[in-house]
Every structure is written in C-alpha cells, then in structure tokens.
Amino acid sequence: MTIYALNLPDQLKHEIEQLAQSQGISLDQFILWAVTEKVSTLKASFLQIAYRQGAKGQIVPVIKGTGIRVQTVAIAFQKWGMNPSQIANEYELTEVQVKEALSFYAVNKVQIDTAIAFEQSLELANGET
8 A cells, every 4th residue: 555645624623533533434444445436436436336334434335225345246246156146146246236346346356355355364353254
C-alpha cells in the first residue's frame, strides 16, 4: 500500500472526522472507502453494488438488496473454486449479480483483499477456524 499525504481544508477534515466517528471507523478507513467508491463509480457503473456498515463498524461493499458481501463472492470464487453459476445457486443470487460482484472485486482488489486478510487475522487471534 502506498502512503499519500493529503491536505484537506480544516472544515472538510472536521466533517470527515465526525462522519468517520459516527460510522465507527478511522479517518483513514473513511477516506480510503470514499475514494474507492468514487473511483469505482468513475471506472464502471456497478448497479448491483452498495455499501453498508459491517458488524465491526467498517464500511463494506455488498450486493444490493442482499447483504451478501462482495468479499464473500470473491472468496467463493478464488478459494473455494466455485464458478459464477455455483455461487449464484449457493447464495440465491443471479449470475449477473455474481459477475458484477467479481468485476467490482477486480477493480477494488487491494482494499477487499486487505479486509479479508484483516478478518482472517482476527479469526486466528480468537482461535476461530
């Protein structure tokens, strides 16, 4: 991950800090997801993807109307070797939803892989499998 110094007007920084705090996330996490969302919007229109606050307060991309996280679809595809049709059947999704989630993952791979790794480290620390 690249470190980037960002200069913000004082008022905007204050507003972002308040929003991040209300979401239960750090300023860095808020800015990262805000920029990711904007880049995703500009690069492609992901009509099936929305953001919601996760269980630990972080903002996560989900398949709109389902609550199924994009990272769940990515794990099923990459780690479990499921194809889009199998994923659609397993999670009661359409193949269009699955393919869009995988496309979104491809555009946002670094951020989503970071979230997956973080959750896995928490599971290991807590003795979960």
